[in-house]
Amino acid sequence: MGAGRGMAADMGEQPAVLAALAGRRESVLAELRAALPAEPAGVVLVARGSSDYAAVFGRYVLETAVRRPVALAAPSLQTLYGVEPDLRGWLAVGVSQSGRTPEIVTVLERLAHAGACPVAFTNDPESPLAAVARAEIPLGAGDERAVPATKTFTSELVAFALLAEALGPVPWTGADVDGLAPAVAELLEDSGRVEGAVARLGAAEEMVCLARGYLLCVALEAALKLREAARVRAEGWSAADFRHGPITVAAADLPVLAFSAEGPAAADVDELAERLASDGGTVLRASDRPGADLSLPPAVPEPLMAVAAAVRAQQLALSLARHRGLDPDAPAGLAKVTPTR
């Protein structure tokens, strides 16, 4: 198999996976609404790695719907320190592509034992994680051929969107969810712009990915994909946090990839991107506005734009890897299921 053929194939399945998820929307919402507490006292998410960044998205959309802060579990408190929380009335969401990451299963089990209503997002309805859960959103993304997860990530974003919709008011409609598959299909066919962006990056070995609000998860995920596939030392930052310190390290030779979409967070990201560009930096913009280096589709509500923006990040990582003669499908040192205590 040629360099990145597996990753390209995984990415190419996203329109079908997203369409299938959108098609299951009504039945998933009905199942969730039947199984979950109507007004959760709180929500805690259990995830690691790429799923951890999907959980950052989950934090924003669930907090919008549930109107309570959403916590990311610190697994070591359960697995190493034996803390026994009281989670009656809470919702606990376990996210694992395989449904077999032992730590995620163990922590979801402990949180359920502590009184939380357990929900699972996984590719495998027969997995131990699904067995622990009272309600499940099957991602239906199938196995990833390449090590850098792509379709799993975007399907997890949609799963969080559906869970949020089941729990309270959200700023998008079913039609918006239906629109994701065709929008992503269109992006995948438009690879010319990606080549242009890769050319602008030159031989850069480091990068910074920036966003804010609903798209913050994409900045984090983009950095992870750039590391995994193209071995770039990329980091994802909230534009707000980036201003607080690390900006001092952002020399003119440190390229920036900034994500923004029509909505309340755009002005903040765009201002920072413009400042960095006017200081002489290489700034790539992934945006739904004119002049973007990586275009994003029009008329997608800001939260759901995370799905399209993640696809742009995947394209950039894959293209950059190929351009540098790397095979993103099987980077050294990475295993798919990593047991942690």
Add this chain to the structure above:
Amino acid sequence: MGAGRGMAADMGEQPAVLAALAGRRESVLAELRAALPAEPAGVVLVARGSSDYAAVFGRYVLETAVRRPVALAAPSLQTLYGVEPDLRGWLAVGVSQSGRTPEIVTVLERLAHAGACPVAFTNDPESPLAAVARAEIPLGAGDERAVPATKTFTSELVAFALLAEALGPVPWTGADVDGLAPAVAELLEDSGRVEGAVARLGAAEEMVCLARGYLLCVALEAALKLREAARVRAEGWSAADFRHGPITVAAADLPVLAFSAEGPAAADVDELAERLASDGGTVLRASDRPGADLSLPPAVPEPLMAVAAAVRAQQLALSLARHRGLDPDAPAGLAKVTPTR
């Protein structure tokens, strides 16, 4: 003022600041217990930058004491998206050195308006943040001379420890808190080992800082200090997360600084550190066990060891900066109070 004299002076005040905080322990606990709900429904922390990493420590110690997951606020939900949460029965903790970071003040105010009991940690009892709070832990750290915050960070760790103690059972005693000041004083006098560690780093431009559990916050903070003071592109990672992906980027020329202390998380960090070292990497260990490159004091309970480990990180960052002819006191591009929307 010579390179880093301000940062060295700030660091040198830590024993006095920690002793003063320990001395106020009883009265702070009494004030907190009078003002706070006995069993908070949940806890949400509001912080940015260096205080954000202190909040990671807060998450672990508060979750241990309160037995509920602790969330870090996503400020943009309040400041950009206008989400109106329902936080009756919750505790909201705002952390800001100056007490004047507009975003932190605004978010704490909104969370209080939503029903949460607001608590503030700040250096300035006259600040707007303190005015919003129903209970306050004065850090008493005074102004920082240098831009990289040092005494503020360690005093914030102790403030979180005191808040946890006010809310439930914790694995340390008042005597342990009293012991921090002399332990830190001893570390500050022992700079020989730090020079040895700096020598082993050579001309490295990138680094990875690793830890797990209660010390995770120190890995994150160490990376921030190394960036701010010594302009090293350092990153902090949980040892568990690091195994999931970025390890592929850890070439033999990427030095690692691993923090561990006697307790349940040590084996995990030590195993990873040994593996990286046996692969030929430069691995510095900050630990309370024999053979550490940067020794940590004996007989400090694992959670409170974060204070001592943070001081070791400060020493390394300062020493590395001086060795490279940089002035850590005023790195370009950093401002102390950064307004964000």
